[in-house]
Amino acid sequence: MIPPTGGAMGPTTAAVKPPSSLRLRCALISCGIVTILAAAALLAVALTVFRVREPVMTMNSISLDDPPPSPELRTTTLAVVADVSVRNPNAASLVYDATETSVYYRSRRVGEARGPPGTAPARRTVRMNVTVGVAAGELIGDPAFLGDVAAGAVAVATATRVRGRVAVLGGMVRRRVVLEMNCTASISVADMAIRDQSCQQRVWLR
Template identity: 45%
Template sequence: MAAKEQGKPLAPANSYHPRSDEEEVIVSSHIKLYQRKYVMCCGCVSALFLIIAVTAIVLGFTVFHVQGPRMKMNDVTIQRLEITNGTLRSDTNVTLLADVSIKNPNVASFKYGNTTTRVYYNGKEVGQGRAPAGVAKARRTMRMNVTVDIVPGEILVVPGFKMEVLSLKLTVSTYTRIQGKVKILMVNKNVVVELNCTMTYNFASKGIEREDCKQRVSL
């Protein structure tokens, strides 16, 4: 009787129940959906980084690319030039006024130090002048006057000066140098602009008759 009353043995707790085909399909679809979302997320992130990189490169070569300011000699006026019998008075300094413009094509201001202008006659330096430091605003053109004192004692000893003065014309060369910085975002770029001009001044018209300028920019 005892043997008959004994119950059936219980199934082990960790017994394996095989999944049905329906359960396998559901799990497989969840895995594929997760993989699809993961791939889409990675693709979106990669595309975003690519767009940022391309935009940065384009801006670096266009808007944020530092360009050299353009300098131009607009006009030159010679004052206090007194000639008697074809001779320049040696007791009075001659003043040369140079009208110079600086065009800044950058999206940031161009801050520059003192501007130096030297005047040469037949290769000999006969005068030098300076203009104070300043700022050329972004994409603007700024004009300034540079005053150069020419010492008669220096120019009188240069061969050919008297003959040229008698013709009421004077050919001189000028060298102007500007050094400054352009700051775009967190980058400071040193800029040096040099302008060499050769011009013929007409005493009768009191203006430049012929001019040839060449600019050099160092970044």
């Protein structure tokens, strides 16, 4: 005798449905995985595109503004011009305060000037000139200075400092930046030209 297969003659086999709690658990796990992947992607972007990088300062030149035609230095005020560029490699603007430039002779500061504050746009380079007045007459009493003049060249040093800040991710990440450019050069007494310029840059991210 063949057993009944269903219909009116016997019970039917119904599809087994998973419990609702199991479906909820699967949905929560899926949401968790998506959230983790999204967080990982955002972290990767934050560590690459929005990572705060060190700006780069370049001393394009040190020059004398309208140097006098005579090599006589006793009554001369020298206008030393520092032509500086700052490149901002970040995805956000670099906002900097007033720049500071000092001129030194044999480790003694003989002139100082401040440039205006400003902004270096994202991935752009800004150029700034700072003019420092140096009264050469103040150096006449230094025997070393008179010796340098007699030798035909006066060695000077300049220090330019730029303080600023970069804010990325809508201000969630803020870093303060300090750029410093230290240079040495020689002023030729014969033609008042700048020679043998050498510079070094230092950067601090805080």
